[in-house]
Amino acid sequence: MSSQKLILSQKQGLKISPRQIQFLHFLQFNEAELEQEIKKELEENPVLDFEEENDSEIYAFQRKPQNNSSEKPLTFLENNQAIGFDIIAELKEGFRYLHLPEKTCGIADFILDSVDEKGYLNYSLGELEDILSFGMNAFVDKNEIAEVLKKVKHLEPSGVGCRDLQDFLFFQAKKNNKSIVLLEIIGHHFELLSERKFDEICEQLEISSLALKSVLAELTGLKPYPLHGFEHSVIQKNETIIPEYKVDFRDGELIYGTLSKSGKKLVFNENYGKEFKEKSDKKLHKFLMEKRESAAWFMQAVEEREHTMNVCISAVVKLQESYFKSGSISDLKPMVLKDVAMLTGKTISTLSRVTSQKYVQTHFGLVPMKSLFTEAIQKNDGQLISNKEVQEIVSKLVSDENKQKPLTDAEICRKLASDGFSLTRRTITKYRENMNIPSSKLRRAL
Structure with missing residues (x-):
């Protein structure tokens, strides 16, 4: 026969009320x-x-420190650095000052609403043709879209609607009357340029490294993307x-x-x-x-x-x-x-x-x-410092390096070791990536 047993158990639990x-x-x-x-x-x-x-x-x-003074506490007005400006709305309004047909303005509105946070347009003309024709319930030719896109790109800030970095740099170089050689490099040798393969560019264009350096100096002053400086103004980030x-x-x-x-x-x-x-x-x-x-x-x-x-x-x-x-x-x-x-x-x-x-x-x-909350890094002498300070040291080492022979993560690691920091190369790589610093290969310059 089966026997019955009485077992007592004690459990500890925590109940949180809805109001808590x-x-x-x-x-x-x-x-x-x-x-x-x-x-x-x-x-x-x-x-x-x-x-x-x-x-x-x-x-x-x-x-701080508090005192027993009867002086009235200081007061401050609402933060004046809050950002609520919408650059996309400004561009739409600017386009309407061109006094073009309503259909053209509708195409421009769609293009501007479709750009990403940097101002790039990730649709091809063929895709825009299909989407706009369906949305406007009327056929919209891609040649018509191309003409509207051209006008959008010349609004201020200029270049909004470019496909990518290569397209935007080429647009700026052409608009600012940069040299034909620079246009050639951006248009046909951009991959070599992005990979810092300067020797191959010189060989293909049959120019000296000194001449290439002079041409690439023209890139100075060009913006990295159309909405540079307006990062907090696009619709996706229009939050105060x-x-x-x-x-x-x-x-x-x-x-x-x-x-x-x-x-x-x-x-x-x-x-x-x-x-x-x-x-x-x-x-x-x-x-x-x-x-x-x-x-x-x-x-x-x-x-x-x-x-x-x-x-x-x-x-x-x-x-x-x-x-x-x-x-x-x-x-x-x-x-x-x-x-x-x-x-x-x-x-x-x-x-x-x-x-x-x-x-x-x-x-x-x-x-x-x-x-404000950071982990502690202990130096070899026992001193504790913030990991943010270590990142600042890494940033300074990169900014002071020889750009023709940029420091690798292993070399940065060795330099920090000489200053009393025992860090791994992987840690240096993590710090560098957190600060959006490219690898040594991509930092190489002429």
Whole structure:
């Protein structure tokens, strides 16, 4: 007969309430996302309302070190480096100043909407012919498209709609009346040029290396791609970057804190206050009680988010005081989330959320919060420095190298070893690629 046994077991588990999960999302919101969430809550909850705050009081900062002075805290206006300019819309408007038929403008609009973030058009004329004919419900000849594309390329910034780098360089060289030899190199020897095979170019064109060097000097001043300088203006990246933190350095003091864009203080809508005392309509009373509870939690969550962010930036400023004063990478100390957690008492998970996708406005520019967290590299003498500083050293070695004999990753590794760094060649390669530095073969010049 089978026997029955009673087994007792103990398990440890962690249950997270829906509101706790919602608060974790709150922490991760950037300023624009939080503003959207507040707008949504105001629309859905009649008990919640807001009061406009004085604009000059929106951005309050603390001094470091703090003092007992009664001086009013310094304030800052909304970040003036936010980018919201749409270059594609400007090009479309510029094309319409040519006063061409509406069909032609429609073709130009489609071409401009089809370029990538660099301004290159990845469709052939044949593909554009098929797509436009279908979309406009009328046959569009590729010769007509070619004429429109030619006009688009001559708008400012010029070259938008070129196929690739070779096409764009050839367009610029021709527009700027560069030498026939340069046009020949770009048009028929571009692969050799991209691979730095200068000897083969000289041999095929029957010119000296000195003459080739003179011709290639004409490339100086040409843009690398059509929308160079307008990277944040294309539709795909038409998002305003608003910093959540600001750290300034004035009169030998660091001034720091959180930024708030909304200028709204959340409050209870007192027009519904009397409804809580009336019990004639139980359903209404229950509904308003639930909404008031929800509004109270929402306001508390917003305040707790700001408090957590203030605690975080305070600890970061303390750990990176030298860097925020100088702006020099050499003053950036190794710092991980665990270091900030030890100072604040917050969990690493919480700190990760209030630093992810958030920016700090400083006197030397806009800095992603995540870039302040770097791993430590230990030198042979035991000194710890940030891996960002090592990357800066690699960058300087590359910029100072002999371009006719550029340094390989192994050679950079040996140079760093002589300065007390024990790093592998693979690490150097990773640092170089992170900084978008080409390999030694592609850095070779005449």
